[in-house]
Amino acid sequence: MRVLFASLAERSHLYPMVPLAWAMTAAGHEVRMVNAPALTDTITGTGLVAAPVGGDHGLHEAMKMAREVQDQDFANWSWLGPEEVDWPAIRARYESSVPYGFAPYNDPVIDDMAALAQSWRPDLVVRDPLCYAGAIAARACDAAHVRLLWSADVYGRARQTYLDLMAQAPPEERSDPLADWINERGAPFGVSCDEELLHGQYTLDPLPPSLRLPTSLPSLSMRYVPYNGDAVWSEWLREPPKRPRVCLTLGTTNTEAYGGDYVSAADILGALAPLDIEVVAALLPQQRETLGDLPANVRAVDGVALHTLLPSCSAVIHHGGWGTYATALINAVPQLALCTKVVDLEWRGRSLERAGAGIYAHHSEVTPDLVLRHTLQLLDDPGFASAAQRLRDESAAMPSPNDTVATLEQLVAER
Incomplete structure (x- = not known):
């Protein structure tokens, strides 16, 4: 079968995908690692096939100018249960994260990634939990779709809390910045937002079960295998x-x-x-x-x-x-x-x-x-x-x- 791997354009997001991509390749499947052009050399250095699409994000310069962002409430997804966060706080998290994080990473590649998927017709898309471009691409070609975590599943768990608290909020306060953005960017490909699009049919979770966040999302265990790029046993x-x-x-x-x-x-x-x-x-x-x-x-x-x-x-x-x-x-x-x-x-x-x-x-x-x-x-x-x-x-x-x-x-x- 044809398998498309999609991550954010960061080495730290790509590397956790490499062992599964090679396992798929070794099993005889046709694998493509789709990403922004800046990661092409990194991907080819793994021995896998790169499929560069779209343009590169410019977030690093902005990050250097705003080092305090790492400690601001909207960037902290560790507080995510309904007993830990209220509606205004979790809504503010999405209102900040979508335009200043999710969109800048994904927007430069969404159109070309979805078009590539419609042309190549992968059977399966394996994506980074924050690579919503991969989710749109999977839906655009009706491929099966799983998330491969590089963290505890804070994004899946927070989304459940968000929906629960939004349902309890006054109608005039209800908004969904993540769905609004997905609907806008997916519209040219006939794609609209729903919870399966956001989370895939399954989530591949490399954490041992005792360290996982409890969620109702369907998940599959997969042992973490490290990949660190070039390695020499000194x-x-x-x-x-x-x-x-x-x-x-x-x-x-x-x-x-x-x-x-x-x-x-x-x-x-x-x-x-x-x-x-x-x-x-x-x-x-x-x-x-x-x-x-x-x-x-x-x-x-x-x-x-x-x-x-x-x-x-x-x-x-x-x-x-x-x-x-x-x-x-x-x-x-x-x-x-x-x-x-x-x-x-x-x-x-x-x-x-x-x-x-x-x-x-x-x-x-x-x-x-x-x-x-x-x-x-x-x-x-x-x-x-x-x-x-x-x-x-x-x-x-x-x-x-x-x-x-x-x-x-x-x-x-x-x-």
């Missing part, structure tokens, strides 16, 4: 560390898209300097430029793939990004997440704490003393490692991307 990683190894990584998105990190790598490394541990600082060259002289217990590395590093680590300190979080989960590594509140970072951090496998702190609370104290907790309390191992085992019991291919084949056949 010689120093082939031998067990002589001391407890702690990874520090702050990801790439904040540096590249938001103009810098929200916590200080230098302060974190300084806080850990007195400990008898090996700290591996997996940082971008731009991040390392600010460090100065490194403490004696720090190994600074550039370009190391986390799935080659984290199996040897006793703890990881990070910014909350999905790739780091999920790679630590499947390798049973206790986590210290120092995050903003954008998307689901707070919810995932809190759920990790509830599971006993990590500690969450908002970046505004971060001090060297906090980092030192929490790192020692992760290293000294065996409960964190035991909880992390339980989550790893739960993940390992989930179907692999290869297993999921047959399930998706059946979904398409039934349609």
Whole structure:
């Protein structure tokens, strides 16, 4: 069958799709990775077939000028139950997110993506939960359609709350910015908004079940398999560390898209300097430029793939990004997440704490003393490692991307 994969034009949204796209390819299906032109080289670098459409978004420059957005209420999707958010607050979230987030990402590619789908006629569309262009494309050619999550399903759960609260609101206050936008952009292709269009027939959820948000949406489990781009298993990683190894990584998105990190790598490394541990600082060259002289217990590395590093680590300190979080989960590594509140970072951090496998702190609370104290907790309390191992085992019991291919084949056949 023909399968179209569609994500937002960000590496962090594309990479979670690569293992399933390769599983589909290996099973003999015809796969195309449709995206904005800026991601073409990234896609071809995975060995998959890129299908560039439309134009590129210009959000990164705007993000650098508005770094505070990551902590504003409308960007925080972690508060999403009817007991946590009221109608004015959740309506304001959609009123801001549609014109300033969803539309700028999707509008440059919607028309060409839908036209490509009508021409190529894929049997299945696998899309990023925020790639509504992929949803319009699927409906425009009557393809089966699933979402592949890179987060907890905060968008699906929030939508349920939105509809429930809107039904209770006075008629004059009811509005639906997301549906209005979808209806406008889908009209040239005969597409109008409904809940199946927004969520697909199924949602592929890579979180272990105990960490998932409860929703009524049909979902399928699929084990997270990390893809980090180019990867080299360095010689120093082939031998067990002589001391407890702690990874520090702050990801790439904040540096590249938001103009810098929200916590200080230098302060974190300084806080850990007195400990008898090996700290591996997996940082971008731009991040390392600010460090100065490194403490004696720090190994600074550039370009190391986390799935080659984290199996040897006793703890990881990070910014909350999905790739780091999920790679630590499947390798049973206790986590210290120092995050903003954008998307689901707070919810995932809190759920990790509830599971006993990590500690969450908002970046505004971060001090060297906090980092030192929490790192020692992760290293000294065996409960964190035991909880992390339980989550790893739960993940390992989930179907692999290869297993999921047959399930998706059946979904398409039934349609």
